[in-house]
Amino acid sequence: MGNGTSLVVIVVTLANIAGCLWLIWWTSRTRPDEASQGNTTGHVWDGDLSEYNNPMPRWWLGLFLLTIVFGFLYLALYPGLGSFTGVNGWSQISQYEEEVRQADARTSALYEPLAKLSVTELADNRQAMAAARNLFANNCSTCHGSDARGARSFPNLTDKDWLWGGAPETIEQTILNGRVGVMPALGAALGNEGTEQVVAYVLSLSGHKAPADWVEQGKQRFSTLCAACHGPDAKGNPLLGAPNLTDDVWLYGGSPAVLRETVTVGRNNAMPAHKPLLGETKVRLLAGYVYGLSRGDHDNAKSGEGEREKGHERE
Numbered sequence: 001m002g003n004g005t006s007l008v009v010i011v012v013t014l015a016n017i018a019g020c021l022w023l024i025w026w027t028s029r030t031r032p033d034e035a036s037q038g039n040t041t042g043h044v045w046d047g048d049l050s051e052y053n054n055p056m057p058r059w060w061l062g063l064f065l066l067t068i069v070f071g072f073l074y075l076a077l078y079p080g081l082g083s084f085t086g087v088n089g090w091s092q093i094s095q096y097e098e099e100v101r102q103a104d105a106r107t108s109a110l111y112e113p114l115a116k117l118s119v120t121e122l123a124d125n126r127q128a129m130a131a132a133r134n135l136f137a138n139n140c141s142t143c144h145g146s147d148a149r150g151a152r153s154f155p156n157l158t159d160k161d162w163l164w165g166g167a168p169e170t171i172e173q174t175i176l177n178g179r180v181g182v183m184p185a186l187g188a189a190l191g192n193e194g195t196e197q198v199v200a201y202v203l204s205l206s207g208h209k210a211p212a213d214w215v216e217q218g219k220q221r222f223s224t225l226c227a228a229c230h231g232p233d234a235k236g237n238p239l240l241g242a243p244n245l246t247d248d249v250w251l252y253g254g255s256p257a258v259l260r261e262t263v264t265v266g267r268n269n270a271m272p273a274h275k276p277l278l279g280e281t282k283v284r285l286l287a288g289y290v291y292g293l294s295r296g297d298h299d300n301a302k303s304g305e306g307e308r309e310k311g312h313e314r315e
């Protein structure tokens with residue numbers, strides 16, 4: 001808050017309090033003209049009906065004064081008067097930080113013995129996986145789904161099909177540092193016919209029907225334009241996050257229309273780095289959890305509270 005703003009806030013706050021005090025004083029006094037009217041407002045209805053005008057009871061005014069005293073005490077102790085922070089030095093942020101510190105101290109007792117375990121050891125540790133399930137629900141399920149089966153553009157983490165690789169350390173790296181998958185837009189390079197041919201070839205790779213001559217020409221184009229990233233056999237390249245195109249598992253969809261879109265306009269997808277958010281131990285726990293899911297440890301996902309398991313079916 002700038003000095004000017006601060007001053008305005010202070011003046012307005014104090015003026016309001018002064019206004020309240022004046023109002024109390026004004027309503028509590030007995031006015032001389034009223035005294036002469038015998039304690040009534042002076043209004044007369046129906047010839048003889050008049051209205052008493054008694055000052056407010058003292059105890060009631062006392063309560064008002066108490067709230068004003070409280071107001072002053074509050075403004076002295078806590079932030080409220082412009083940029084004056086209060087003699088206590090209390091702030092929302094310092095209170096939040098203190099609570100985080102206390103929570104960290106409580107949870108570090110839980111995580112400390114786990115910090116030395118490897119991803120696979122963690123995957124076998126029931127207590128670690130119980131904690132990891134909660135971490136997943138809080139940090140990952142917004143994108144990957146509460147059952148980790150993903151959605152369009154968010155990969156399924158329960159299968160054995162990987163963009164970046166499913167080795168325990170690779171999963172850990174993915175979560176620690178994030179990943180960016182970029183599929184370039186190739187519509188201009190391919191032209192309309194070329195796009196149709198290459199789409200036909202990609203369809204044929206996962207066993208879908210496509211016109212044979214297009215498939216043949218699409219294959220040629222694939223080896224010049226696509227193989228560098230997706231591999232000569234189209235089985236993908238985990239170093240680039242280029243998916244396997246032969247297994248009929250799709251991140252965006254395997255219909256001709258979606259394939260055409262992918263090839264024409266490209267795709268750009270990011271898994272955020274979680275090291276800054278969660279730290280290494282929690283990330284390793286999550287790597288163990290994801291590794292366990294892909295290995296078919298549905299017990300890990302099943303041993304928890306009801307809600308989340310409904311979507312789980314054994315494959």
Ligand code: HEC
Nearest residue numbers: 139140143155162163164165174181241269270271274286
């Ligand atoms: C903001 C959304 C978002 C959040 C939150 C998120 N992810 Fe991801 N994640 C993605 C996207 C998108 C990809 C795919 C990146 C790509 O296309 O290369 C991905 C990829 C992955 C992969 C690689 C999958 C593969 O096939 O190689 C793993 C493992 C993963 N996420 C685990 C997690 C875990 C564990 C968490 C929680 C700590 C998490 N993600 C949180 C969006 C997210």
Ligand code: HEC
Nearest residue numbers: 181182183225226229240241242250251252253262267269
């Ligand atoms: C520079 C490397 C690169 C080139 C060249 C490239 N791709 Fe890709 N492609 C990728 C990456 C990386 C992804 C994953 C994008 C993501 O994570 O969102 C991808 C995704 C795709 C997908 C989506 C798969 C799914 O599961 O939905 C298709 C289809 C595809 N590419 C086909 C092609 C075809 C056909 C060509 C050649 C015309 C091609 N790609 C050229 C890197 C490449």
